[in-house]
Amino acid sequence: MVAEVAAFRGVGKNYGRVRAVDGLDLVLRPGETVALLGPNGAGKSTSLDLLLGLREPDQGSVTLFGGTPRSAIEAGRVGAMLQSGGLMADVKVRELVRLACDVHPRGRSVTGVLTDAGITELAERRVDKLSGGQEQRVRFALAIAGDNDLIVLDEPTTGMDVSVRQAFWASMRAQADAGRTVLFATHYLEEADSIADRVLVLHRGRLIADGSSAEIKARAGARRVSFELHDADFPTAAGQFFDEGVLRTLPGVQSLDVTARVPGVRTVRIRTADADASVAALYRSGLYPRGLEVAGLGLEQAFLTITGELDEAAKENVR
Numbered sequence: 001m002v003a004e005v006a007a008f009r010g011v012g013k014n015y016g017r018v019r020a021v022d023g024l025d026l027v028l029r030p031g032e033t034v035a036l037l038g039p040n041g042a043g044k045s046t047s048l049d050l051l052l053g054l055r056e057p058d059q060g061s062v063t064l065f066g067g068t069p070r071s072a073i074e075a076g077r078v079g080a081m082l083q084s085g086g087l088m089a090d091v092k093v094r095e096l097v098r099l100a101c102d103v104h105p106r107g108r109s110v111t112g113v114l115t116d117a118g119i120t121e122l123a124e125r126r127v128d129k130l131s132g133g134q135e136q137r138v139r140f141a142l143a144i145a146g147d148n149d150l151i152v153l154d155e156p157t158t159g160m161d162v163s164v165r166q167a168f169w170a171s172m173r174a175q176a177d178a179g180r181t182v183l184f185a186t187h188y189l190e191e192a193d194s195i196a197d198r199v200l201v202l203h204r205g206r207l208i209a210d211g212s213s214a215e216i217k218a219r220a221g222a223r224r225v226s227f228e229l230h231d232a233d234f235p236t237a238a239g240q241f242f243d244e245g246v247l248r249t250l251p252g253v254q255s256l257d258v259t260a261r262v263p264g265v266r267t268v269r270i271r272t273a274d275a276d277a278s279v280a281a282l283y284r285s286g287l288y289p290r291g292l293e294v295a296g297l298g299l300e301q302a303f304l305t306i307t308g309e310l311d312e313a314a315k316e317n318v319r
Protein backbone atom coordinates (compact mmCIF):
# COMPACT_ATOMS: atom_id res chain seq x y z
CA MET A 1 0.00 0.00 0.00
CA VAL A 2 1.28 3.47 -0.88
CA ALA A 3 1.58 5.67 2.20
CA GLU A 4 -0.62 8.73 2.33
CA VAL A 5 0.81 12.08 3.26
CA ALA A 6 -2.57 13.76 3.47
CA ALA A 7 -6.16 12.84 2.77
CA PHE A 8 -9.36 14.83 2.43
CA ARG A 9 -12.44 12.63 2.54
CA GLY A 10 -15.76 14.22 1.67
CA VAL A 11 -14.63 17.52 3.16
CA GLY A 12 -16.99 20.49 3.25
CA LYS A 13 -16.53 23.88 4.83
CA ASN A 14 -19.00 26.76 4.96
CA TYR A 15 -18.59 30.35 6.07
CA GLY A 16 -22.19 31.26 6.78
CA ARG A 17 -23.86 30.82 3.43
CA VAL A 18 -20.62 30.61 1.47
CA ARG A 19 -19.68 27.05 0.54
CA ALA A 20 -15.89 27.51 0.53
CA VAL A 21 -15.00 23.81 0.16
CA ASP A 22 -17.54 21.46 -1.33
CA GLY A 23 -17.09 17.70 -1.07
CA LEU A 24 -13.32 17.53 -1.45
CA ASP A 25 -11.78 14.07 -1.87
CA LEU A 26 -8.05 14.07 -2.30
CA VAL A 27 -4.97 12.05 -1.40
CA LEU A 28 -1.41 13.42 -1.48
CA ARG A 29 1.35 10.86 -1.86
CA PRO A 30 4.96 11.02 -0.66
CA GLY A 31 7.39 12.99 -2.79
CA GLU A 32 4.81 14.73 -4.95
CA THR A 33 5.06 18.41 -5.86
CA VAL A 34 1.47 19.49 -6.14
CA ALA A 35 0.07 22.81 -7.34
CA LEU A 36 -3.32 23.89 -6.11
CA LEU A 37 -4.66 26.15 -8.77
CA GLY A 38 -7.82 28.18 -8.88
CA PRO A 39 -9.25 31.65 -9.28
CA ASN A 40 -9.83 34.02 -6.36
CA GLY A 41 -12.26 32.56 -3.88
CA ALA A 42 -11.95 29.00 -5.24
CA GLY A 43 -11.24 27.67 -1.75
CA LYS A 44 -7.46 27.20 -1.91
CA SER A 45 -6.57 28.95 1.35
CA THR A 46 -9.47 27.33 3.16
CA SER A 47 -8.34 23.88 1.97
CA LEU A 48 -4.81 24.56 3.20
CA ASP A 49 -6.15 25.82 6.53
CA LEU A 50 -8.16 22.61 6.87
CA LEU A 51 -5.09 20.56 6.02
CA LEU A 52 -3.08 22.30 8.71
CA GLY A 53 -5.84 21.95 11.30
CA LEU A 54 -6.30 25.74 11.50
CA ARG A 55 -9.98 25.23 10.68
CA GLU A 56 -12.28 22.29 11.28
CA PRO A 57 -14.35 20.85 8.42
CA ASP A 58 -18.14 20.97 8.68
CA GLN A 59 -18.33 17.64 6.87
CA GLY A 60 -15.83 14.86 6.27
CA SER A 61 -12.34 14.41 7.63
CA VAL A 62 -8.80 15.56 6.99
CA THR A 63 -5.85 13.40 7.98
CA LEU A 64 -2.12 14.06 7.85
CA PHE A 65 0.21 11.06 7.92
CA GLY A 66 -2.72 8.93 9.00
CA GLY A 67 -3.53 11.01 12.10
CA THR A 68 -4.92 14.41 12.92
CA PRO A 69 -3.30 17.54 11.47
CA ARG A 70 -2.48 18.66 15.00
CA SER A 71 -0.56 15.48 15.85
CA ALA A 72 1.43 15.70 12.60
CA ILE A 73 2.33 19.31 13.27
CA GLU A 74 3.28 18.60 16.87
CA ALA A 75 5.53 15.82 15.61
CA GLY A 76 7.31 18.38 13.41
CA ARG A 77 6.36 16.74 10.13
CA VAL A 78 4.87 19.83 8.45
CA GLY A 79 6.22 23.26 7.51
CA ALA A 80 3.92 25.99 6.28
CA MET A 81 4.10 29.39 4.66
CA LEU A 82 0.74 31.10 4.80
CA GLN A 83 -0.49 34.38 3.38
CA SER A 84 -1.59 35.88 6.65
CA GLY A 85 0.35 36.80 9.77
CA GLY A 86 3.18 39.29 10.12
CA LEU A 87 6.77 38.42 10.90
CA MET A 88 8.29 39.36 14.23
CA ALA A 89 9.73 42.87 13.88
CA ASP A 90 12.83 44.26 15.61
CA VAL A 91 14.90 41.12 15.06
CA LYS A 92 17.48 40.18 12.48
CA VAL A 93 16.71 37.54 9.90
CA ARG A 94 19.28 35.15 11.40
CA GLU A 95 17.73 35.53 14.87
CA LEU A 96 14.26 34.81 13.56
CA VAL A 97 15.44 31.76 11.65
CA ARG A 98 17.35 30.53 14.71
CA LEU A 99 14.21 30.84 16.82
CA ALA A 100 12.24 28.82 14.27
CA CYS A 101 14.95 26.13 14.17
CA ASP A 102 15.09 26.00 17.99
CA VAL A 103 11.36 25.59 18.52
CA HIS A 104 10.89 23.06 15.73
CA PRO A 105 10.74 19.46 17.00
CA ARG A 106 13.06 18.44 14.16
CA GLY A 107 14.91 21.73 13.78
CA ARG A 108 17.68 22.08 11.21
CA SER A 109 20.90 24.13 11.33
CA VAL A 110 20.44 27.88 10.90
CA THR A 111 23.18 28.03 8.26
CA GLY A 112 21.58 25.22 6.26
CA VAL A 113 18.19 26.90 6.31
CA LEU A 114 19.58 30.31 5.30
CA THR A 115 21.47 28.67 2.45
CA ASP A 116 18.54 26.58 1.25
CA ALA A 117 16.21 29.57 1.31
CA GLY A 118 18.84 31.65 -0.57
CA ILE A 119 18.85 34.38 2.08
CA THR A 120 22.35 34.13 3.54
CA GLU A 121 23.05 37.69 2.37
CA LEU A 122 19.96 38.92 4.24
CA ALA A 123 20.94 37.24 7.53
CA GLU A 124 22.04 40.42 9.32
CA ARG A 125 19.18 42.57 8.03
CA ARG A 126 16.29 43.57 10.26
CA VAL A 127 13.11 41.75 9.39
CA ASP A 128 10.97 44.90 9.35
CA LYS A 129 13.29 46.56 6.79
CA LEU A 130 12.89 43.91 4.10
CA SER A 131 11.10 44.32 0.79
CA GLY A 132 7.94 42.30 0.19
CA GLY A 133 9.76 39.72 -1.92
CA GLN A 134 12.59 39.37 0.61
CA GLU A 135 10.06 38.94 3.39
CA GLN A 136 8.46 36.11 1.43
CA ARG A 137 11.81 34.34 1.22
CA VAL A 138 12.24 34.66 4.97
CA ARG A 139 8.78 33.15 5.40
CA PHE A 140 9.91 30.30 3.21
CA ALA A 141 12.99 29.85 5.43
CA LEU A 142 10.68 29.52 8.43
CA ALA A 143 8.68 26.87 6.56
CA ILE A 144 11.85 24.80 6.00
CA ALA A 145 13.36 25.41 9.46
CA GLY A 146 12.65 21.82 10.39
CA ASP A 147 13.23 18.51 8.72
CA ASN A 148 9.63 18.39 7.49
CA ASP A 149 8.03 15.66 5.41
CA LEU A 150 5.42 18.05 3.99
CA ILE A 151 5.76 21.71 3.05
CA VAL A 152 2.60 23.73 2.46
CA LEU A 153 2.88 27.11 0.73
CA ASP A 154 -0.01 29.49 0.12
CA GLU A 155 0.74 31.70 -2.90
CA PRO A 156 4.40 31.91 -1.94
CA THR A 157 5.62 34.10 -4.79
CA THR A 158 3.28 37.01 -4.14
CA GLY A 159 5.35 40.19 -4.22
CA MET A 160 8.42 38.59 -5.81
CA ASP A 161 9.86 39.94 -9.03
CA VAL A 162 10.74 37.55 -11.83
CA SER A 163 14.37 36.84 -10.88
CA VAL A 164 13.60 36.41 -7.18
CA ARG A 165 10.74 34.16 -8.13
CA GLN A 166 12.98 31.96 -10.21
CA ALA A 167 15.50 31.67 -7.39
CA PHE A 168 12.67 30.89 -5.02
CA TRP A 169 11.35 28.08 -7.19
CA ALA A 170 14.84 26.62 -7.42
CA SER A 171 14.94 26.57 -3.58
CA MET A 172 11.57 24.92 -3.50
CA ARG A 173 12.53 22.40 -6.14
CA ALA A 174 15.54 21.42 -4.00
CA GLN A 175 13.16 20.67 -1.13
CA ALA A 176 11.10 18.44 -3.39
CA ASP A 177 14.26 16.74 -4.69
CA ALA A 178 15.20 15.99 -1.08
CA GLY A 179 12.09 13.79 -1.02
CA ARG A 180 9.70 16.17 0.71
CA THR A 181 6.12 16.47 -0.41
CA VAL A 182 5.32 20.03 -1.45
CA LEU A 183 1.84 21.48 -1.83
CA PHE A 184 1.54 25.06 -3.04
CA ALA A 185 -1.38 27.26 -3.96
CA THR A 186 -0.81 29.61 -6.85
CA HIS A 187 -2.36 31.92 -9.39
CA TYR A 188 0.75 31.67 -11.55
CA LEU A 189 -0.34 29.01 -13.94
CA GLU A 190 2.93 28.85 -15.81
CA GLU A 191 4.65 28.01 -12.52
CA ALA A 192 2.24 25.20 -11.80
CA ASP A 193 2.89 24.02 -15.34
CA SER A 194 6.66 23.95 -15.04
CA ILE A 195 7.16 23.03 -11.38
CA ALA A 196 4.41 20.69 -10.26
CA ASP A 197 4.22 16.96 -11.02
CA ARG A 198 0.54 17.17 -10.29
CA VAL A 199 -1.93 20.00 -10.73
CA LEU A 200 -5.19 20.23 -8.83
CA VAL A 201 -7.74 22.71 -10.16
CA LEU A 202 -10.19 24.02 -7.62
CA HIS A 203 -13.27 25.95 -8.66
CA ARG A 204 -16.02 27.05 -6.29
CA GLY A 205 -14.74 24.73 -3.61
CA ARG A 206 -14.73 21.69 -5.87
CA LEU A 207 -11.87 19.75 -7.35
CA ILE A 208 -12.54 19.94 -11.07
CA ALA A 209 -9.26 18.55 -12.41
CA ASP A 210 -6.43 16.45 -11.00
CA GLY A 211 -3.52 15.34 -13.13
CA SER A 212 -0.23 16.37 -14.72
CA SER A 213 -0.34 19.74 -16.42
CA ALA A 214 -0.18 17.87 -19.75
CA GLU A 215 -3.24 15.85 -18.76
CA ILE A 216 -5.09 18.98 -17.75
CA LYS A 217 -4.30 20.59 -21.05
CA ALA A 218 -5.45 17.43 -22.80
CA ARG A 219 -8.63 17.45 -20.77
CA ALA A 220 -9.30 20.99 -21.91
CA GLY A 221 -8.73 19.28 -25.22
CA ALA A 222 -8.14 22.25 -27.37
CA ARG A 223 -5.32 23.08 -29.76
CA ARG A 224 -4.69 26.29 -31.60
CA VAL A 225 -4.30 26.04 -35.37
CA SER A 226 -3.09 29.14 -37.17
CA PHE A 227 -2.26 29.83 -40.79
CA GLU A 228 -2.52 32.45 -43.51
CA LEU A 229 -4.73 32.53 -46.56
CA HIS A 230 -3.34 34.61 -49.45
CA ASP A 231 -5.75 36.03 -52.02
CA ALA A 232 -3.15 35.19 -54.64
CA ASP A 233 -3.70 31.48 -53.97
CA PHE A 234 -7.42 31.62 -54.65
CA PRO A 235 -8.62 30.45 -58.02
CA THR A 236 -11.05 33.38 -58.17
CA ALA A 237 -9.94 37.01 -58.40
CA ALA A 238 -8.53 38.35 -55.13
CA GLY A 239 -10.33 35.70 -53.13
CA GLN A 240 -13.50 37.75 -53.17
CA PHE A 241 -15.67 34.68 -52.87
CA PHE A 242 -13.88 33.47 -49.76
CA ASP A 243 -16.39 32.44 -47.14
CA GLU A 244 -15.44 32.11 -43.47
CA GLY A 245 -18.26 29.61 -43.15
CA VAL A 246 -15.96 27.01 -44.70
CA LEU A 247 -13.61 27.40 -41.75
CA ARG A 248 -16.40 27.41 -39.22
CA THR A 249 -17.67 24.03 -40.40
CA LEU A 250 -14.29 22.29 -40.11
CA PRO A 251 -14.60 19.40 -37.64
CA GLY A 252 -13.73 20.20 -34.02
CA VAL A 253 -13.72 23.98 -34.41
CA GLN A 254 -14.65 25.79 -31.22
CA SER A 255 -13.76 29.35 -32.15
CA LEU A 256 -12.48 31.22 -35.15
CA ASP A 257 -10.66 34.51 -35.54
CA VAL A 258 -9.82 35.96 -38.96
CA THR A 259 -7.83 39.18 -39.33
CA ALA A 260 -6.66 40.94 -42.47
CA ARG A 261 -3.96 43.40 -41.41
CA VAL A 262 -2.00 43.07 -44.63
CA PRO A 263 -3.90 43.57 -47.92
CA GLY A 264 -4.53 40.25 -49.60
CA VAL A 265 -3.51 38.18 -46.58
CA ARG A 266 -5.88 36.81 -43.97
CA THR A 267 -4.48 35.45 -40.72
CA VAL A 268 -6.67 32.70 -39.36
CA ARG A 269 -6.62 31.37 -35.81
CA ILE A 270 -8.79 28.43 -34.94
CA ARG A 271 -9.31 26.78 -31.60
CA THR A 272 -10.22 23.17 -32.13
CA ALA A 273 -10.98 20.10 -30.04
CA ASP A 274 -9.55 17.88 -32.79
CA ALA A 275 -6.60 19.47 -34.56
CA ASP A 276 -5.90 16.40 -36.75
CA ALA A 277 -9.44 16.35 -38.14
CA SER A 278 -9.56 20.13 -38.58
CA VAL A 279 -6.29 20.24 -40.50
CA ALA A 280 -7.14 17.25 -42.70
CA ALA A 281 -10.49 18.80 -43.62
CA LEU A 282 -8.83 22.17 -44.18
CA TYR A 283 -6.56 20.68 -46.87
CA ARG A 284 -9.46 18.78 -48.42
CA SER A 285 -11.52 21.99 -48.60
CA GLY A 286 -9.37 23.25 -51.46
CA LEU A 287 -8.00 26.19 -49.48
CA TYR A 288 -4.26 26.69 -49.53
CA PRO A 289 -3.15 27.39 -45.95
CA ARG A 290 0.32 28.86 -45.64
CA GLY A 291 2.59 28.71 -42.59
CA LEU A 292 0.31 26.33 -40.76
CA GLU A 293 1.08 25.88 -37.06
CA VAL A 294 -0.57 23.69 -34.48
CA ALA A 295 0.10 24.51 -30.83
CA GLY A 296 -1.19 23.23 -27.52
CA LEU A 297 -2.96 25.68 -25.28
CA GLY A 298 -1.06 26.95 -22.25
CA LEU A 299 -2.25 25.82 -18.89
CA GLU A 300 -3.94 29.17 -18.38
CA GLN A 301 -6.08 28.67 -21.45
CA ALA A 302 -6.75 25.07 -20.47
CA PHE A 303 -7.81 26.22 -17.03
CA LEU A 304 -10.11 28.89 -18.42
CA THR A 305 -11.59 26.35 -20.76
CA ILE A 306 -12.29 23.89 -17.96
CA THR A 307 -13.79 26.46 -15.59
CA GLY A 308 -15.61 28.17 -18.45
CA GLU A 309 -17.18 24.87 -19.41
CA LEU A 310 -18.35 24.39 -15.85
CA ASP A 311 -19.82 27.87 -15.74
CA GLU A 312 -21.69 27.11 -18.98
CA ALA A 313 -22.92 23.80 -17.54
CA ALA A 314 -24.14 25.61 -14.41
CA LYS A 315 -26.05 28.09 -16.61
CA GLU A 316 -27.61 25.19 -18.52
CA ASN A 317 -28.83 23.68 -15.25
CA VAL A 318 -30.45 26.96 -14.25
CA ARG A 319 -32.30 27.35 -17.54
Ligand SMILES: Nc1ncnc2c1ncn2[C@@H]1O[C@H](COP(=O)(O)OP(=O)(O)OP(=O)(O)O)[C@@H](O)[C@H]1O
Nearest residue numbers: 015018019020038039040041042043044045046047
Ligand atom coordinates in the same frame (compact mmCIF):
# COMPACT_ATOMS: atom_id res chain seq x y z
N1 LIG B 1 -13.05 33.98 7.16
C1 LIG B 1 -13.95 33.97 6.20
N2 LIG B 1 -15.23 34.37 6.44
C2 LIG B 1 -16.15 34.35 5.47
N3 LIG B 1 -15.93 33.94 4.20
C3 LIG B 1 -14.69 33.55 3.90
C4 LIG B 1 -13.64 33.54 4.88
N4 LIG B 1 -12.51 33.08 4.28
C5 LIG B 1 -12.84 32.83 3.00
N5 LIG B 1 -14.14 33.10 2.77
C6 LIG B 1 -14.86 32.89 1.50
O1 LIG B 1 -14.72 31.51 1.16
C7 LIG B 1 -14.47 31.36 -0.23
C8 LIG B 1 -13.14 30.65 -0.44
O2 LIG B 1 -12.10 31.52 -0.01
P1 LIG B 1 -10.56 31.11 0.00
O3 LIG B 1 -9.80 32.22 0.65
O4 LIG B 1 -10.40 29.76 0.55
O5 LIG B 1 -10.25 31.06 -1.56
P2 LIG B 1 -8.84 31.15 -2.34
O6 LIG B 1 -8.96 30.21 -3.46
O7 LIG B 1 -7.74 30.94 -1.38
O8 LIG B 1 -8.86 32.64 -2.87
P3 LIG B 1 -7.62 33.65 -3.16
O9 LIG B 1 -6.94 33.13 -4.37
O10 LIG B 1 -8.32 34.94 -3.39
O11 LIG B 1 -6.74 33.64 -1.93
C9 LIG B 1 -14.54 32.74 -0.83
O12 LIG B 1 -15.84 32.95 -1.32
C10 LIG B 1 -14.25 33.66 0.35
O13 LIG B 1 -14.88 34.89 0.18
